[in-house]
Amino acid sequence: MELYCGNIVYSKSKNELVEYSNAYIAVENGVVEGIYETLPEKYKRLPCKDFGEDVIIPAFTDLHVHAPQYPQRSLAMDEVLVDWLDKYTFPLEAKYKDVEFAKAVYDSFINEIIAQGTMHAVVFGTIHNEATGYLIDQLEKKGISSYVGKVNMDMNSPDYLCESTESSIRDTEKFIDKYINNKYSKPILTPRFAPTCSDTLLEGLGKIAKKYKVGIQTHIEESIWESNEALKQHSNSNCDMEIYEKAGLLDNGPVIAAHFIFPKEKDIDILKRYNGYAVQCPDATVNVIAGIMQTGVLMDKDVNLGLGSDISAGYDLCIHTQIAQAVQLSKIKSFYEPENRKISFAEAFYMGTKGSGKLFGNVGSFEQGYSFDALVISGVSDEFEELSPIQKIERFCGLGNKSNIRARFMRGQEI
């Protein structure tokens, strides 16, 4: 049993943040046993680590991140998407053929994702098995709850970053087979998006999904171009989600739909039917100007929503800034498209913690039985104005950085 004292903030429901001042959190075998405003008699002789005025919050979940794009973060953000892909992103991803390059990047990526307070993630690799294997191995070693995918792309891609349909399917099965029994970092199918994947490829992946019981991450209705191109290439379907449903890719494990900016009603129906997650990546979708997710509308339809850093379309690996940006973008969205409502800070915080964490089980909150994956936030107060614990966290999301994370706990262990 471990005891911690301090301010505590977490999401109880999608629009309710709970705060405690100078309370105690008891952790047993890495799991929250309870929160106490007054310490119960039975715990009074236990040592207690006191975080004073600092605030203990759940660690973040990043539902959409391209690990190989880490070297390119915050660069060329004034380009348009097609130039950004052709001049920077695709040539960079091609470099992961070189596993030594991959090792250097992925070691830094993993250190940084932990530094930024993210302990659960859904991660794109590249088309390369060996490099992506190194990535999943290291995430497993560090104990980061994650899904990691070897990317598939057999058409509509540059020559130097395009697979044959057969090798794409074969390599994917090898990858899934090798890592299917991982404990923390599990493999997931990762067709890049519908425009770069043939029907034959998707059918092949569907068979793997069924055989190994694995889920899928991909980009869904992410831009007007993508939506249209997907239907041109897959003319039997009427929306992005239907393409994957027809390929048998949705009923074998988690379904993570990145972006989901222009969903048709049918996309929403299908996503909900399979209990999938739609992932907003606030900075990213503006930087490549795909559009802005209708977060308020989707939340009111009870779609599972999470946040993604989506480097390197996003600036950096932090989720706390994306919580602030999710609120900001909901205001722009409602300004230009008034049928959309703004979302609250509590709703955005839920998207970055409990709402997305549930993909990984009891993660992202501090209710009894939740994994004590936690951050201690400090250094956001002034001496001339007292802030409530929730205000401290709101300020951290607005202007803080990783240096405000004073301590990190994963499954109860300080790391």
Added chain:
Amino acid sequence: MELYCGNIVYSKSKNELVEYSNAYIAVENGVVEGIYETLPEKYKRLPCKDFGEDVIIPAFTDLHVHAPQYPQRSLAMDEVLVDWLDKYTFPLEAKYKDVEFAKAVYDSFINEIIAQGTMHAVVFGTIHNEATGYLIDQLEKKGISSYVGKVNMDMNSPDYLCESTESSIRDTEKFIDKYINNKYSKPILTPRFAPTCSDTLLEGLGKIAKKYKVGIQTHIEESIWESNEALKQHSNSNCDMEIYEKAGLLDNGPVIAAHFIFPKEKDIDILKRYNGYAVQCPDATVNVIAGIMQTGVLMDKDVNLGLGSDISAGYDLCIHTQIAQAVQLSKIKSFYEPENRKISFAEAFYMGTKGSGKLFGNVGSFEQGYSFDALVISGVSDEFEELSPIQKIERFCGLGNKSNIRARFMRGQEI
């Protein structure tokens, strides 16, 4: 004569960034004497401070910031404007009646603005002479090139934060008279905005402007509500800028028009005629969802453009993040209103340095004769990918924070 070695980046023109790798910058009496790729014979015996792989850039200029709102930064950012003002901002500003409170806040504000790399600023105080006097005194003492205003509001304001017309004019003249001979931090007229200022008040300020030769800062065409309300209150004018022109407020010193989101053609004509500055405050105008400035259009019309942190509608005092956000918002603007073009990183950097710095003379660049107001940026590189000096600065703007500012120079002195 001082010599510095390192990478160097600065704006030459509004769309041209210059970069040097491992070059020398010679500074004489606080002013840039020259930049040399090879050190001239005559300088070879001088000591040289070597910043290695780090990048020397001009210090930033913040053209619109509400110092008294510092305690509220990054709080209640999910409110709508009217609630944000009534529940938080106005009650906070009223507290500056207490000069002890003001001293505590303004000391922190000034330390933080320097920490964030801003050395030139145009600053709102409150309606209170004593508190705003402390602010201008301290900025003067620190040597920060600035314009500071005691705010005027004699109508359309909460009772506890509203002046009589007479006292507003009288206090303003006292304030201007007291500080008019300051060296670095100069007084400026600061009617909050047209909806809170009567015609009589503006005429009174116009006389002070003429008598003391002082300029004006205010909010211009900042929201649809403000635009309409201004014309309702000042029915002799057809646009915001005309209200101030008619009051004789534009031809006596600098003119700083914050936001300038919905300018009419006549606003633009008037602003240009008086060589005024339009100030984009990227995060702020989205957080209170006033709208997005048409930066590309205004730049192409040769309007002087600058950036403002605009706390506490903006998250924080940093200008580097607002450079990145200016690019991002130009993409949203062109997405929703295609007659607007995106702006480049070079253009946004110019807005935060040379473009706005020229309000203060030879400031914001490193051409010969410019004040050596400089920052040294470090810690943004990775070992696996070499970045150009410009790329390092682009990354700093996208994901950096004040801890990346390794050194600061003001008029050649390290501070």
